[in-house]
Amino acid sequence: MESGVATHPITDFDAYRQRLSQYVYRSGMVMRPVFDRAKADRKRIIYAQGEEERVLWAAQAVIDDGIAYPVLIGRRQRVEQLIQELSLHIRPDRDFALIDQQNNPYYEDCWREYHRLRGRHGVDPNNAQIRVNTRATVVGALLLRLGHGDALICGLVGNYPDHVDYVLDIIGLREGVRTPAALDLLITSQGPLFICDTHLNENPSAEELADITLLAAEEVRRFVTPKVALLSRSNFGSYKSPQTRKMAEALAIIRQRAPDLEVEGEMRGDVALSAGLRSNIFPASQLKGEANLLIMPNVDAANISYTLLKMLTNGVAIGPIMLGLAQPAHVLTPSSTARRIINMSAIAVVDAQEALRRTD
Numbered sequence: 127m128e129s130g131v132a133t134h135p136i137t138d139f140d141a142y143r144q145r146l147s148q149y150v151y152r153s154g155m156v157m158r159p160v161f162d163r164a165k166a167d168r169k170r171i172i173y174a175q176g177e178e179e180r181v182l183w184a185a186q187a188v189i190d191d192g193i194a195y196p197v198l199i200g201r202r203q204r205v206e207q208l209i210q211e212l213s214l215h216i217r218p219d220r221d222f223a224l225i226d227q228q229n230n231p232y233y234e235d236c237w238r239e240y241h242r243l244r245g246r247h248g249v250d251p252n253n254a255q256i257r258v259n260t261r262a263t264v265v266g267a268l269l270l271r272l273g274h275g276d277a278l279i280c281g282l283v284g285n286y287p288d289h290v291d292y293v294l295d296i297i298g299l300r301e302g303v304r305t306p307a308a309l310d311l312l313i314t315s316q317g318p319l320f321i322c323d324t325h326l327n328e329n330p331s332a333e334e335l336a337d338i339t340l341l342a343a344e345e346v347r348r349f350v351t352p353k354v355a356l357l358s359r360s361n362f363g364s365y366k367s368p369q370t371r372k373m374a375e376a377l378a379i380i381r382q383r384a385p386d387l388e389v390e391g392e393m394r395g396d397v398a399l400s401a402g403l404r405s406n407i408f409p410a411s412q413l414k415g416e417a418n419l420l421i422m423p424n425v426d427a428a429n430i431s432y433t434l435l436k437m438l439t440n441g442v443a444i445g446p447i448m449l450g451l452a453q454p455a456h457v458l459t460p461s462s463t464a465r466r467i468i469n470m471s472a473i474a475v476v477d478a479q480e481a482l483r484r485t486d
Contacts, residue, residue, distance in 0.1 A: 156311075156318050156349055157444070157469055164193045164475035171474050173467075174266035174280035176200030176224070181282065182208055184467035186216045193468075194475045196222040197275050199262045202229075225269065227259060236268040244295060263289045263457075267296035270453055276482075277454035277474035282462055289457045290326065293448070303450035305330065305337035308457075309345055310432050310445035319435070320346050320419045324428040325446050325457075332375035339380050339421050341449040343387055346419050348476065354380075355398035355417035356391025357427070362408045363392075369423050376421075388413055395420070395431070444469045454478045 171188070173181050176198030182205070185196040198205060202224055209216060218224035230236065241254035249257070257264045263280040270278045278297075281289040299306060308325035311318055322342040327334060339354060346352040356377055360370035373392035380389055390404075390413035397403045398417040405411070422428035436443050443466060448456045454477035456470050 156313050157472060160348065160472045160476055161191070161193065163479065164472040165191070167475075167479050168192060168194050169276035169475045169478040170195045170197050170223075170274075171471055171478075172197045172199065172266045172269055172275035172278045174199050174262040174278065175282040176262075177204050177208065178282050179208060179212060180462070180464040180467060182212060182214060182216075183464040184471065185222055186214050187464070187468050188471050189216055189221050193472055194277075197225065197269070198222055199225045199227065199265055199269075202226045225265065227262065227265060230258075230265070232269060232272065232274060233258060235272055236265060239268055239272060240264065240296070247295075261292065263292045264296065267293050267455065270455060271296055276478035277456075279456050279458060279467065279470055279474060281457035282460060282467075284460070286325065286457065286459055293451065293455050293457055297455055298452045299450055300452050303337070303341070305334045305341075306448065306450040307338040307341055308446035309342050309449055310443065311349070311447070312432070312435055312439065312441035312443055314435075314439040314441040317416075318349060318418060319441075320352075321428055321432045321435075322419070322421055322449075323425060324422075324432050325425065327425055329424045332372045332379060335372065335376035335421060335423075336379035336383060338449075339376065339389065339419075340384055340387075342419055342421065343384070343389075345447060345449055348473075350418055352387065352419045353413060353415060353417050354387060354389035354391075354419045354421060355393055355413060356380075356389070356421045357395055357398060358392035358423055359394060361393050361397055373423055390417075391421075442469075444473070447473060454481055 171194045173185065173196055175181055177200040185198060188194050188196055202218065205218060205224060216222060237254045237258040240258060241249060241251050266278045266280050269275050306326055307323040309320055309322045310324045311320050320342065323338050327338065330338060343352040343354060356373045358370045358373045359365055370392055377389065377391045380387065390411050397407060398420060401415050422431060446457065446459065454474050456474055458466065458470060
């Protein structure tokens with residue numbers, strides 16, 4: 127049940143707690159090293175949609191497990207009401223920070239910084255003030271930029287591209303990064319499977335695919351050794367089209383830039399996941415065993431593949447993991463459950479740890 131946990135009103139809280147525990151356990155083998163790292167050095171995570179029930183459930187789990195220190199954005203009266211209705215034991219100001227947009231102590235700094243960043247893109251002071259008052263993701267990204275948090279989780283309500291635009295406008299890209307991307311992880315009965323780019327780049331070029339692949343491989347190393355397949359309807363030149371040539375060109379660029387990366391392509395999905403099929407078709411393949419990182423030719427292929435596999439395998443979904451941003455921020459989808467928010471919280475904390483090390 128990607129299950130709808132905490133995406134609808136909860137009527138049986140004991141059963142919900144039990145299901146949540148089971149889901150976290152299922153992802154434990156893959157996520158345990160990430161959780162251990164997060165607990166070793168807690169960071170402040172800003173949750174933009176702090177009035178969501180699933181955010182409050184996740185915040186309590188994050189606090190109880192010592193993963194992070196939450197900073198929630200939401201109306202104080204509504205957050206306190208929900209905590210009482212859900213019978214949670216966490217309390218604002220004691221267990222987590224609460225930023226009420228109606229009484230934001232950083233309001234002046236936020237709107238002025240937003241206007242400074244976007245003033246030459248049609249955002250005048252009045253528009254900046256309105257967005258800081260009404261757009262929780264804008265506030266969250268600004269608080270992160272201004273140093274009032276170490277990572278951001280947003281996107282749980284509303285239009286996904288809008289949240290991405292706000293984050294890119296305010297946080298921007300890491301130095302040296304040209305192409306941001308979104309990576310999704312499915313933990314299946316056969317192991318972890320990463321799929322990229324599921325959300326951001328409509329039809330990336332060969333050069334952009336190379337950028338995406340290297341960013342994704344860097345992230346996958348946090349969990350497992352990346353084994354990369356560049357996917358297409360063609361197996362090693364069996365079909366000729368602009369899309370298949372693009373994947374072949376991307377492979378050449380990747381091998382030039384990262385000669386030690388285990389990567390092969392272009393190939394079909396079944397060949398990527400079957401070493402036997404691959405050896406019959408192309409015995410000289412440099413990819414050994416099953417691929418665990420699938421790079422798709424465009425966002426439609428990536429998103430469709432990911433959502434179909436999620437339903438067919440009943441796998442635990444983690445992500446989208448945003449790649450290439452200047453500061454740790456992840457734009458989740460509205461279907462995200464409390465379980466996914468908890469997992470992404472641990473990833474965000476480790477992101478923040480690594481970002482701090484890069485600046486030292």
